[in-house]
Amino acid sequence: MIKQDKRDEIVRAAKELIAEHGFHGAPMAMIAEHAKVGAGTIYRYFENKDILITELYKDLEERMFPLIREGYEADKPLRERFIHLGTGLLRYFIENPLDFRYVEQFHNSPYGVAHRRDKLLGEKEGCNEFRDLFEEGVSRQIIKEFPLVLLFALSFGPLVSAARDHVLGFVTLDDVLITRIIEACWDGIKK
Amino acid sequence: MIKQDKRDEIVRAAKELIAEHGFHGAPMAMIAEHAKVGAGTIYRYFENKDILITELYKDLEERMFPLIREGYEADKPLRERFIHLGTGLLRYFIENPLDFRYVEQFHNSPYGVAHRRDKLLGEKEGCNEFRDLFEEGVSRQIIKEFPLVLLFALSFGPLVSAARDHVLGFVTLDDVLITRIIEACWDGIKK
DNA sequence: CTAAACGGAATGAACGTTCATTCCCAATCA
DNA sequence: TGATTGGGAATGAACGTTCATTCCGTTTAG
Numbered sequence: 001m002i003k004q005d006k007r008d009e010i011v012r013a014a015k016e017l018i019a020e021h022g023f024h025g026a027p028m029a030m031i032a033e034h035a036k037v038g039a040g041t042i043y044r045y046f047e048n049k050d051i052l053i054t055e056l057y058k059d060l061e062e063r064m065f066p067l068i069r070e071g072y073e074a075d076k077p078l079r080e081r082f083i084h085l086g087t088g089l090l091r092y093f094i095e096n097p098l099d100f101r102y103v104e105q106f107h108n109s110p111y112g113v114a115h116r117r118d119k120l121l122g123e124k125e126g127c128n129e130f131r132d133l134f135e136e137g138v139s140r141q142i143i144k145e146f147p148l149v150l151l152f153a154l155s156f157g158p159l160v161s162a163a164r165d166h167v168l169g170f171v172t173l174d175d176v177l178i179t180r181i182i183e184a185c186w187d188g189i190k191k
Numbered sequence: 192m193i194k195q196d197k198r199d200e201i202v203r204a205a206k207e208l209i210a211e212h213g214f215h216g217a218p219m220a221m222i223a224e225h226a227k228v229g230a231g232t233i234y235r236y237f238e239n240k241d242i243l244i245t246e247l248y249k250d251l252e253e254r255m256f257p258l259i260r261e262g263y264e265a266d267k268p269l270r271e272r273f274i275h276l277g278t279g280l281l282r283y284f285i286e287n288p289l290d291f292r293y294v295e296q297f298h299n300s301p302y303g304v305a306h307r308r309d310k311l312l313g314e315k316e317g318c319n320e321f322r323d324l325f326e327e328g329v330s331r332q333i334i335k336e337f338p339l340v341l342l343f344a345l346s347f348g349p350l351v352s353a354a355r356d357h358v359l360g361f362v363t364l365d366d367v368l369i370t371r372i373i374e375a376c377w378d379g380i381k382k
Numbered sequence: 383c384t385a386a387a388c389g390g391a392a393t394g395a396a397c398g399t400t401c402a403t404t405c406c407c408a409a410t411c412a
Numbered sequence: 413t414g415a416t417t418g419g420g421a422a423t424g425a426a427c428g429t430t431c432a433t434t435c436c437g438t439t440t441a442g
Contacts, residue, residue: 024215027397029398038424039398039423040400041423043398043400048398049399113359117361144371144375146372149362150356150362153349153372154375157347157348157349157351157352157353158345158348160352161347162345165341168304168308171340181341184335187379187381188345188349188375197387197388218430219431219433220431223390228388228389229388229389230389230391230432231389231391234432240431240433
């Protein structure tokens with residue numbers, strides 16, 4: 001029988017260490033030590049380090065997306081919906097800096113690029129509210145006519161940069177600032 | 192006598208390999224091989240790998256900034272100046288994908304964070320036209336009143352994301368698209 | 383000829399992964 | 413009930429590999 005709480009400990013330790021020191025700064029031995037587990041034990045739960053890394057990301061997405069969707073109403077005006085999702089995401093990153101750092105590490109690595117390619121080409125699951133919102137906005141002539149990826153770039157680029165600046169201590173984001181940032185993003189993509 | 196062209200070969204090989212495979216996918220032995228140089232020779236030019244990596248970045252900045260500044264006229268309207276610098280930077284990234292990938296690798300690593308911290312705290316040199324432009328814009332009430340780092344986030348975030356999408360082949364940026372992206376960034380930060 | 387530059391084999395540290403062994407506990411038996 | 417045993421979970425020392433760096437014999441420039 002596989003015990004969930006041991007797996008949880010491994011996941012927690014791995015996320016902490018990788019978020020803080022990067023994939024290469026978090027050796028399996030260190031992860032095992034922090035999880036108070038034998039080095040070999042990790043391999044009972046995860047086939048290898050790559051799989052640990054991608055499973056970790058999946059776990060994270062599954063907890064994150066529902067939280068962001070919370071309170072989302074598809075019949076509200078586009079701008080309002082955009083602000084809701086954007087502030088939700090940015091707030092999540094601010095409140096869960098470990099998750100944010102992990103997501104960043106993941107996306108700036110071969111894992112992340114492969115993941116992104118899959119998502120763009122294969123219509124994979126994810127937080128599709130953004131995509132739907134952009135498509136609706138473009139077809140209703142409310143949002144500038146850019147390829148979808150660029151609308152993502154214009155929205156998430158600043159969001160991620162701002163979150164990074166906050167997490168690294170270069171600026172302190174409060175609710176007011178979070179909202180103003182997302183509003184500025186909207187100004188960037190709206191016609 | 193230290194031969195410049197040998198150093199250049201090392202720099203070229205290192206940049207190519209690191210840009211393509213990341214810091215950890217470019218061992219010194221491989222860099223040496225691609226530079227057609229003995230492994231030990233690298234250490235006659237660079238004390239260690241860390242120093243090679245940061246020197247490489249400095250070299251790159253020194254070639255990049257003058258190119259972007261080219262044709263910059265401080266007496267033009269703010270918006271025009273912003274578009275000039277922004278499109279210049281984005282175009283540089285598009286035209287020099289290796290440089291772009293290297294800059295990205297660098298910034299998403301402990302080296303980059305330290306570098307950024309120095310720059311923000313210590314008023315280090317760099318491309319200060321952007322900073323001056325933002326400060327002028329805020330004080331003249333043309334640009335939204337955000338902390339400087341956030342104006343950077345709102346401008347460079349989309350720019351970098353867009354460049355990445357182009358380099359990874361998710362979209363193809365031409366001159367028209369480049370200009371429209373930077374204009375959208377301006378819409379995001381202007382009042 | 384001398385000294386500096388060079389090359390690449392040698393070195394040792396660090397890593398991911400494996401596997402022989404130990405531990406734990408529930409089922410079984412007397 | 414208390415002792416025995418079977419088997420899956422857990423362990424961590426050991427292994428093979430990879431890497432940055434060093435060392436030293438050879439080549440080259442002056």
